[in-house]
Amino acid sequence: xxxxxxxxxxxxxxxxxxxxxxxxxxxxxxxxxxxxxxxxxxxxxxxxxxxxxxxxxxxxxxxxxxxxxxxxxxxxxxxxxxxxxxxxxxxxxxxxxxxxxxxxxxxxxxxxxxxxxxxxxxxxxxxxxxxxxxxxxxxxxxxxxxxxxxxxxxxxxxxxxxxxxxxxxxxxxxxxxxxxxxxxxxxxxxxxxxxxxxxxxxxxxxxxxxxxxxxxxxxxxxxxxxxxxxxxxxxxxxxxxxxxxxxxxxxxxxxxxxxxxxxxxxxxxxxxxxxxxxxxxxxxxxxxxxxxxxxxxxxxxxxxxxxxxxxxxxxxxxxxxxxxxxxxxxxxxxxxxxxxxxxxxxxxxxxxxxxxxxxxxxxxxxxxxxxxxxxxxxxxx
Amino acid sequence: xxxxxxxxxxxxxxxxxxxxxxxxxxxxxxxxxxxxxxxxxxxxxxxxxxxxxxxxxxxxxxxxxxxxxxxxxxxxxxxxxxxxxxxxxxxxxxxxxxxxxxx
Numbered sequence: 124x125x126x127x128x129x130x131x132x133x134x135x136x137x138x139x140x141x142x143x144x145x146x147x148x149x150x151x152x153x154x155x156x157x158x159x160x161x162x163x164x165x166x167x168x169x170x171x172x173x174x175x176x177x178x179x180x181x182x183x184x185x186x187x188x189x190x191x192x193x194x195x196x197x198x199x200x201x202x203x204x205x206x207x208x209x210x211x212x213x214x215x216x217x218x219x220x221x222x223x224x225x226x227x228x229x230x231x232x233x234x235x236x237x238x239x240x241x242x243x244x245x246x247x248x249x250x251x252x253x254x255x256x257x258x259x260x261x262x263x264x265x266x267x268x269x270x271x272x273x274x275x276x277x278x279x280x281x282x283x284x285x286x287x288x289x290x291x292x293x294x295x296x297x298x299x300x301x302x303x304x305x306x307x308x309x310x311x312x313x314x315x316x317x318x319x320x321x322x323x324x325x326x327x328x329x330x331x332x333x334x335x336x337x338x339x340x341x342x343x344x345x346x347x348x349x350x351x352x353x354x355x356x357x358x359x360x361x362x363x364x365x366x367x368x369x370x371x372x373x374x375x376x377x378x379x380x381x382x383x384x385x386x387x388x389x390x391x392x393x394x395x396x397x398x399x400x401x402x403x404x405x406x407x408x409x410x411x412x413x414x415x416x417x418x419x420x421x422x423x424x425x426x427x428x429x430x431x432x433x434x435x436x437x438x439x440x441x442x443x444x445x446x447x448x449x450x451x452x453x454x455x456x457x458x459x460x461x462x463x464x465x466x467x468x469x470x471x472x473x474x475x476x477x478x479x480x481x482x483x484x485x486x487x488x489x490x491x492x493x494x495x496x497x498x499x500x501x502x503x504x
Numbered sequence: 505x506x507x508x509x510x511x512x513x514x515x516x517x518x519x520x521x522x523x524x525x526x527x528x529x530x531x532x533x534x535x536x537x538x539x540x541x542x543x544x545x546x547x548x549x550x551x552x553x554x555x556x557x558x559x560x561x562x563x564x565x566x567x568x569x570x571x572x573x574x575x576x577x578x579x580x581x582x583x584x585x586x587x588x589x590x591x592x593x594x595x596x597x598x599x600x601x602x603x604x605x606x607x
Contacts, residue, residue: 140568141568141569142568142569143568143569144569145569225569228571253570253572253574254567254570254572255570255571255572256571256572315596315597315598315600316596316597316598317597317598343584343590346590346594347594347597347599347600348597348598348599349599378598404577405577413581414577414580414581417580417581417583417584418575418580420584420590420593421580421583421584423593423596424593424596426596431573432571432572432573435571455532456517456521456531456532457532457573458527458528458529458531458532458533458573459528459570459571459573460528460532461521461528461531461532462528464521464522465521465522465528468522474518474522475518475521476518477517477518477521478517478518479517487517
């Protein structure tokens with residue numbers, strides 16, 4: 124498939140496989156650079172893009188103005204020219220192949236750079252074990268990470284209806300304000316954990332399940348601090364979606380407002396979600412609560428000032444920040460984060476300085492000079 | 505793996521991240537040379553934490569665009585069932601022992 128003659132070929136960044144698809148779409152839209160991805164599952168029995176990925180591309184088309192997406196006949200490659208972000212009100216039905224979190228992880232970093240305040244109604248699975256953050260995690264952890272950069276007022280996520288995997292039936296509303304500039308981050312003191320909060324949710328199962336989850340998680344966490352409040356959030360009737368399910372999201376907060384989080388959910392799809400057959404996924408409410416608590420301890424032991432699943436988001440906003448040095452203390456970098464750093468270099472030409480922290484805990488200090496990204500859409504408005 | 509060893513491996517983190525030699529999974533697991541250079545999967549990195557490194561071929565085909573890390577629940581349970589391990593991170597909490605940042 125030849126590139127359109129209107130754009131020189133050198134402008135197009137090329138990648139292989141469907142891996143890291145969303146972050147490349149986000150970086151493409153924010154940097155204005157075109158994107159071409161080849162070899163998408165070309166060796167697989169079912170070749171090409173999955174339905175949920177097509178659905179994602181439709182969502183990208185919906186929230187941008189002037190994007191063009193050309194997908195090859197076999198679906199193994201596509202070419203994407205990014206458009207602008209007009210903002211405004213949208214509505215989208217997510218594919219049940221992935222949870223709403225999959226789609227929100229793409230929307231959250233884009234929304235603050237729209238021309239007008241952004242809001243969207245999303246329908247689908249609100250939480251799924253394994254791959255994507257649940258809407259509870261995004262509400263209680265992801266959005267507070269945006270606060271670090273001065274995106275505060277008008278940022279919210281409402282969970283209208285819950286819908287567990289595999290059938291979903293949930294509904295959330297995400298609203299974001301627009302920003303002109305991001306604050307420069309300087310976050311190097313992780314402080315000490317002062318409180319733990321959590322939400323145990325259930326749909327279409329006995330409401331007692333949520334209480335059982337809370338009790339078992341507490342049995343592990345109680346030894347550390349007294350300020351633990353885990354509440355139960357039981358959705359009933361029409362608000363509880365189409366499938367039974369339950370889970371727990373935990374968040375710890377330090378004296379310097381550093382957040383760490385974990386979650387564990389019931390799993391109805393053993394084939395698609397458990398990537399590791401040797402690992403037994405907890406299923407009873409008790410095991411699930413204990414597992415979530417252990418994951419939180421693991422996350423806390425990693426250290427750093429930001430949650431490990433949010434390292435990428437903080438890095439992205441550090442790059443987009445003012446032309447000043449931003450600093451942040453991270454725990455061990457995740458594989459996803461390292462790939463994200465490589466992609467950031469390709470799209471924005473920004474290299475991070477990564478140095479081991481002097482306190483000798485395995486933490487790393489990352490710093491970079493922002494590109495001084497200003498919201499052109501807003502400047503014109 | 506001793507702590508000093510781990511720090512030694514971290515020294516050239518920037519070179520590793522922006523070099524092409526290692527995959528992100530290998531760097532995150534603390535390796536400094538490609539695991540293909542060893543006879544098999546590196547033994548010490550497998551014992552170190554509950555995250556184990558697997559090549560893309562061992563994932564389901566639909567894995568590959570996810571932010572959450574894959575978790576080995578059995579190793580996680582083993583690690584955090586240990587009382588010493590549980591006590592070792594008390595210093596990270598506000599009610600923990602004072603002046604003991606180490607874990």
